[in-house]
Amino acid sequence: MTRSTTDEAAAPPLPSPKERRRLREAKSLSEEQVAAAVGVTRATVRSWETGRMSPRGRKRALYAKLLAPEPAAPPTTAPPAPPVPTAPPPAPPVAPEAIVKATPEAPAQAQTPAPAPAPAAPPTEAAKAEAQAEAPAGAPGAGRLSPAAAFDELYARTAPGLVRQGYLLTGRRALARESVEHAFQLAWQRWPEVAVDRDPAGWVRAAAYEYAMSPWHRLRRAHRHPDVPPTEPGKQALFEALLDLPPAYRRTLLLYDGVGLDLPETAAETEASTPAAAGRLMTARAAVAERLPELADVASPAEQSALLHARLGGLARAEHVPVPRPARAVRTGSENKARLWTRTAVAGVALLIAVTGLTLHTAPTHYEPPISPPERVGGVPPRGGPQKLTAQDLKLQKSLSEQLAHGPERLVPQLK
Structure with a gap:
């Protein structure tokens, strides 16, 4: 039995994914603080709380100890608790080569000393919009947006970039625009679920990618x-190299080197393990490097990623990718499509009821045995009877009727 298996067996059982998030929020801990305490990235903690991944070994024990509820304190006056120190930023993502070469018995990343805490970065516009959307309606100064306004803001911020990503993923401009509009229509239909998601743009991106990569x-x-x-030789080589990759490898390369996700987030979005995502990424880079000589000359993985990011962005911006329709048109199309499907379902149920009623009305109420098919009967004698009289027979019949018969008189009974 390995050391990781022993630690996992000795660690207390973990609660459900939803309970993990509730326990973390009950202790007023952020994802960054939990990631720094366990020694993983923020995306890994997010995967643990959504149920996509489960911690193992020493990280499982640390995570379970961190989420364990504190025992009830005795009713005594205690000094005020010191303020919670600011957690250091999450650890940098691990290179794909290191993940592929690592073994299950490799030492945990948490053993390395944590870096010094850095000043918190100012919140981005996406974080502000998400905070406004998740803020309660009665909170002071929340400035909560309406569902339509929040959807329009998300659409205006992410739709153009998603169309360019869809073009790199499929090589078809019309399909890229159609997939993005389909994803946003689906998001508007499920807006109560998407609005409270931790990454609404990622939700829409995953839906658009799934629709664009459908084999149908x-x-x-x-x-x-x-x-x-494209007509330019370098961009044409990159375009053909992308389309020659299998769909899963192309999507992994685009998410990691094009969008800029780290390996855990890329693996979670492609529904694969982190080592599998790293292997796909390395294979895709090697296949693209055969078409691009300048990429093959770069030895550092970080420089390759930066060069690929620049080349993919240049290819997407250079092509005339169609602009998506306005957000209002997308919302209207989503509502019309939902209304059409509802009416179709109602009409189908009504038709089914009508056909069932007609069948019950016209169906027989008793059993009628089927008529057996006709069979040829043999062994019956031919039909008999008086035959046609000949001329001789007619002559004899006439002579008998004219002449009296000589014989004894008939006896006639008399009454006494």
Whole structure:
């Protein structure tokens, strides 16, 4: 039995993913603080709380101890608790090569000393919008946006970039725009769920990628073949190299080197393990490097990632990718589609009820045995009877009727 298995067996059982988040929030701990205490990244903590991943070994024991409820304190006057120190930033993402070469018995990352705490970065516009959307309606100074306004803001901020990403993913401009609009229509239908999600842009991106990579688009004549590649040799080589990759490898490369996600987040969005995502990334980079000589000359993985990020962004911006429709049109299309599906479902149920009633009305109420098929009967004698009289027979019949018969008189009974 390995050391990780022994530590996992000795550690107390972990609560459910929803209970983990509740316990963390009950202790007023942020994801960054938990990540720094256990020795992982913020994305890993998020994966633990959503149920995509589960901690193992020493990290499992530290995480379970951190979430364990504190025993009830005796009713005594205690000095005020000191303020919670600011947690250090999450550890930097691990290179794909290190994850692929690592073994299950490798030492945990938490053994390395944590870096010094850095000043907190100012909140971005996306964080402010998300905080406003999640703030209660009656909170002072919340400035909560309406659902339509929050959706329009998310659409205006992320839709153009998602269309360019969809073009790199599929090589088809029309399909890229269609996939983004479909994803936002689905998001508007499920807006109560998407509005409280930790990463609404990631939710829409995953939906758009899934729709764009559907194999059923090959049966559509409009999306059967990719668009004409760029005329510039370097961009044309990159375009063809992307389309030659398998869909899963292409998506991993685009998320990591194009969008800028780290390996745990890339693995979670592609529904793969972190080592598998690292292996796909390395294979995709090697395949692209065969088409791009300048990428093959770079030895550092960080420099390769930066160069690929720049080349992918340049390819997406250089092509004339169609602009998505306005957010209002997308919301209206989503509502019309939902209304159409509702009416279709109601009509289908009504038709089913009508057909069932007609069947019950016209169905027989008793059993009628089927008529057996006819069979040929053999062994019956031919039909008999008087035959047609000949001329001789007619002559004899006439002579008998004219002449009296000589014989004894008939006896006639008499009454006495």
